[in-house]
Structures are given as structure tokens and as C-alpha cells.
Amino acid sequence: MADAALPHDHHDAHGHDDHGHGHLVENNFLGLPNLKLAMWAFLGSECMFFGSLIAVYFFYHGLSIDGPLPADVFSVTVTSISTFVLLASSFTMAMAVDNMKTGKVQAAKLFLLSTAFLGLIFVGFQVYEFQHFWLDKGLALQTSLFASSFYVMTGTHGTHVTVGIIWLLMVWSFIHRGKIKAGNYLPVEVAGLYWHFVDIVWIIIFTFVYLLEF
Amino acid sequence: MASIADLPQSEAPIQHMVRPAKVGITSWLTTVDHKKIAIMYGVAATFYFLLGGLEALIFRAQLSVSNAGLISGETYNALVTMHATTMVFMAVMPMAASLSNLLIPLMIGARDVAFPRLNAFSLWMFIAGSLVLNASFLFGAPSAGWFGYAPLTGNDYSGIGVDFWALGLVLLATSSMSAGVNFVVTVFNLRAPGMTLMRVPVMVWMLTVIQFLLAFSFPPVAVGLILLIFDRFFGTTFYLVSMGGDPQLWQHLFWLFGHPEVYVLILPSMGVVSEVLPVFSRKPLFGQTFVIFSGIFIGFVGFGVWAHHMFTGGMGPLADSAFSIATMIIAIPTGVKIFNWLGTIWGGKIRFTVAMMFATSFIPLFTIGGLSGVMLASPPLDLQVHDSYFVVAHFHYVLVGGAIIGLFSGMYYWYPKFTGRLMSERLGKIHFWLFVIGLNLTFFPQHFLGNWGMPRRIYTYPPDAGWDAVNMLCTIGALIMAAGTGVLIYNMVISAVRGEKAGRDPWDASTLEWLTASPPAPHNFDFTPVVLSERPLWDHKHTPGMQIEEPTQPEVIHMPAPSWKPLWVSLAVVGFVLGLLLTRFNFYGDANPDVWVGYGIMIFSGLMIPVTIYRWIDEPC
């Protein structure tokens, strides 16, 4: 995962490597280069991770014996806006990959920055939401099973978005410094896979945790 | 028929990028070579195997007579907890990691793993996690059992040892998950030309299944541990019964990992046996495809049986039945494999080397553990013997009679590939007999102890229980096993210096790792072998027209450079964990200022993580 932004040439099965970039013979199983296959395996692992977190939330759903309940604190309007922002960021991410593929490096860079910026707005919404629930609604981390499982689940997701922002900025920086050149869109594409995954997880959380309360 | 000497050897100088070779300690700290990483995993695993064994000997001494006062109940609990945690996570798993590192690239004809620096990162995460776990001995070791059931691990019942335990396990989980992803990509993408999936050696297949298991079964327990850490450090209520928390939540999260983990421990040994038996019977593995698919099937179904550890938890008859049936189904592919192994030996020209002796004894010993496992899969029986020594006997036959015996076989078999020298067969036979006799003496009587009603997790028992004689027998058995292990260690050390030179292919084997030198050059193979069958080296030596041809054009080989970056990232992660641990200490008494020191270290290390990762990616390799 951390070898992410390295330029990677694809070799044929005999490993002729005239450019000195990649080192190891690749078979490209299912046509997937190393980095992409690693990303898919990692995302499979992440599915189990978020699956467990969301399962914990529902395992404890309705079992809190104290404190405000989901319907008392959630605001569908506010969270809908932040969800829309995150959805929009998936669009700009896709545009970044697309522009990188067609060699429009400047546009790709701009879209990468916009994606990171939209992600930042989403995280800002979450910070607002947490302090609002905590200070105004009296839902502290320690208040109840709902509070604990809600904050840890959504907080973990927010952490993933933050990691994604840092990741995108790193990719931007490598393109900016010419370390990722036009035509080498794999690092951008792989960062995009992660970003879309985190987005999808949020759609699931928003649908099942927020919307179904009402 | 070609002999070993006729194996293709490149006379022309190999064209590969020459890098200044680092020497001494630096060469180990910066290495990205899968073989060096394998050696470090192996040495660490051996060390922790001895440590875990020592812990067991202490509590076995306490149990040898009734009303013994050698250690307190608290110490007993701590030793049992650390014995199991050590053996599972720091002895058997890293030994499997060592074999994965050495063998996966060599057996598939690759030059290294897909992400060599990530591989080094996995190693450092393992070292860090194991050190954090064992550092708990300085401040009061965890004593809540290796399964860490809630609410026993909560602040009300457990001290700081559990903090070390939980955070150490998170580091080990990071290590295993990153290694899992790395090896999965390696196996699928880095196979030599001609090595189709069905030509991949069974050993590599089994190791691949466990990499999937690691990547997909660690996340649930990682979540469980994160919740535990939040409970203990930040006052959340996940496992607090007073706030409505359900202790079964932890059990589900833990065993959803814990049962696949059993296969992580046993599948490498099944792989070893599937390589060793054919070589020393001079026959191909009987029904190789069956063995491969049985292993994959075991891996899949292994995710659906976790609640057989919770029959006494009151899940209800429907859930109990479902998990019971799923568990019994796993006996089918396991049984298939046992018959495959027997069919392999049948009619073969058997050579009883030490590796072969361990491999053949694996079959009956593992079968005993497997059969008591099928018995325990039945809820009515499980309710009777739950938490008794019958269960202890069962899983020790699986894990010692199965996993450890299989790994011993692998050690004798592949030691020459690590070191270039053979282990002493004479010492090996002494080790074999001592260990196998000791193991049966220790664990077989425990079936009876369990049926007589002796519970697990008690630090002593009254004289009138009538368990004295048999417990003494178990302790004597443990001492014999320890003696056998001593012979093994002596053999490993002495053979590294004085052992007979092995050459490339000391066993007349059939897989690619024996095509290259022992120990292999950093780039493994002078040329990439083209694979024509599932036994490429055997056919190369013994089947006309199936030689592995050396290409006329020498290959340009480019190996990844050594790097400090994996160690840097690891140090940043460890700094974060140590900062968090520091918030639990109160060196100055009243004002508890250490919390802020701890948070300061956490923030600094947390910022260093992306910085070091950036430098890592930036580094040419």
C-alpha cells in the first residue's frame, strides 16, 4: 500500500526490464497489476473491518439504557448535505483518474485538489456534528451504547476520509514534482479505488444508520 | 537422467545492478530481501517458542502436585495467558511467516515478494508487537486468558497488562494483514512463466489460503480490540454490563477471528506434510488437486464455524445446531487430506529422514486432535466437557501434535535452504523421539483428567481429587518435550557451523526452491525458470524432454535496494502506541501530568506517520 505512488512499468512474463523501474516479474493475474490487486485485497480486508463496526452498531441498536436516542440527535438535513458533498467528491475523483488517463495532467491535479477539498468539507461537517451532539444534545462518548458505537463507527470512517485526503495530497505532490508522469495513471486510479470505497461505506452508514431511524 | 551437477548454472556473469552491499547490523535493519526477513522471523519465532515453553514449564511444575504453592493464582493466570498468546502469535504464526517468506517466492520462481519494503514493514510490526506484549511482564502481565473475554479485560478487573496485550495484538494484526495482502499479490502476480495455479506447489497453496485468512479474519478482532482500547482508555461502554453491554459481543468478534486463526496455525503444517511425504516416498502427491481444493474449502468454511466456541453461552438450539453441523462438515476435507497423505506413502520407496519421521507422525497425532474436535463439535458433549482438560488435550493435539510437529518437519526439510548446511540426522532422531514421547505423555492423559472433571484455568487442586499421579505424569512429559526442544536448538546452532554441506538439492526434491543454490543468491535464480509441470525440478532431472532450459540471452536483473524507510514508518507507529500506553502511567502521583506527555508523543508520532510514508514512496528502489 505504501509503494503506492511508484511508477510501475508492466513487464511481460519474461521480465525484460529496460527502464529500471519495476523489479519483479509480473503475471498480471486477471489483468491486474500488483498495486491494483493489492488494493483490492486491502479493500476486501476493509470490508470485514467496516462490516464488523457496523454490525457492532446494530448489535447494540435499541439497547442503550441512558441518554439521547438516534432520533433525538440526528438531523437528516445536515447529514444529507455532507453526504452530497462526499458523493460529489467521488465524481471529481473519477474526473481526476479520467484526465490522468488521457494525459491532461493539469486538469487531473486540479480535480485531485478539489476531491481533497470536498473531503475536508465532509470531515468539517463531522466535527460540527460530533461537537453538536456532545455539547448541545448531551451525547458524550461515554453516555450510552448508542453513543459509543455511533462515535467509534463514524469516527473510524472520518479517520479513513482523513487518510484519503492525505493520500490524495501526496499523489498531487508526486505529480507536481514530476515523479508521476503523464500516462502513469495507476497511482491515481488506486487512490481513487480507496476513495470510492470510503464513499460507499458512508452511503451504507447514511442509509442504514441515519435514514432508517425515521 | 540428469544429476544435480547437470543443473543449469550460469557461467556468464549475471548482469544485475550492483549496489553497495551493506554489512553487519545495518544490512539486517535495512534489508528488503525475503530470505533475510524469513531468517529474522524464524529466529524470533524460535526464541518465543522457548519463552512460551518456559512459561508452560513453570505452571506445569505448579500443577504437578496438589495444593502446590510454587506460584500464586494471579501469576498462574498471567503465565497461562502469556503462554497461549506467545505460542499462537509469536511462535507458530511467525514460523509460518518465516516459511511464507522463504518459500513463496522461491517455490513460484520469483525474485522477491510483490512489495519488498512492505514485507520489511510487516516484520518490524511483528517485532514491535511482540516486544510490547512481553513488556507487560514489567508492569503486571495480563491474566485474562489469551481469548481476553469481556468483562474480565475491563478496567474493573484487569490492570495495565491488558493495555499492553490489546495494543500489542493490534500491532501484530497490522503485521499479519499487511503481509497477507503482500503475499496474495505475490502468488497471483509473480509466478514464473508456465506456473499455472494448479501447478503451484501445495505448500504455497496452503500458505496462500492462510494469507487470505489473515487478511480477512484479523479485521473483526481488530475491531474488538479497538473497542476494548476505547473502553479502557476513553471510557466507552462497549463491554460494560452496567451500561447494557453484552459480553457475547467480544466473543463473537474474537472467535470470528479465532477459528480461522486455527487454520492459520494448522494449514502451513498440512502444506509441509504435502511436500515432505512425496519427496521421501519418491512418488507424486496422491490427488494434488483434491488436497488444494480441500485446503481452500477448509479456509472458506472456517469462517462459518466460530460460534462452536460459544455453545455454553446460551445462543439457543438453532444456532448451536447450525454451527455444530458446519463444524462437522470441516472434518470432510480434512479427512480427504489424511487419505491423500496415506495414499502418497502407500507403495512408495520411503526414506525415513527426520523430516519424514515428523511428517508421518503428524498424520496420527493430528488425527487424534481432529477426532476429539469432531466430538467437541457436538453441543451436548461440549456442554459436558466444556472448560475441562479434555478441551486442553484436544487443542494441544491439534496445535502441538499437528502444527508444531509439522513445522518441525519443515524445519529439518528447509533448514539446508536457509543455511546451506544439513541438520544432524542423529540429533534430529533424538529430538524426534523425546518430543513425540513427551507430547503424548503430556497431553494424552489430559483427556482422562477432563473426563474425571478437572477444570481448566485452576492453579491448584485438592489432594482428594485423585488427580495427582496423572498431573505428575503430564509434568514429566512436559520436561521430556523440553529436553527434546533443547536438542533441537543445539542441533540448529551446531549444524549452522558444522553441518554437512547441503548443495542445491539434498533431498532429490521436485519444487523450484531446490533448483537454486543453498542459501540462494539475493536474486534467487540466475534466470527465470519456465515451468512445464507441477513437479518442475523432478521432471527436469528425471523426465526426458522436460528440462528447464536456460535462456540464451542473459537476463537483466534488477533487485530492490535496501531501505531504512520501513523501519522509520514502524517507529512512528510504535511511538503512537507507546504514547498511548504512557497515558496510563502516573509517575508523579497526584496531578497525573504524564497523560500530556503521552498525548504529546502520540501527536508527534501521528504526524510522523504520513511524513515517513511520503519519504518511503519518494525513495527510488
Ligand SMILES: [Cu+2]
Ligand atoms: Cu474453532
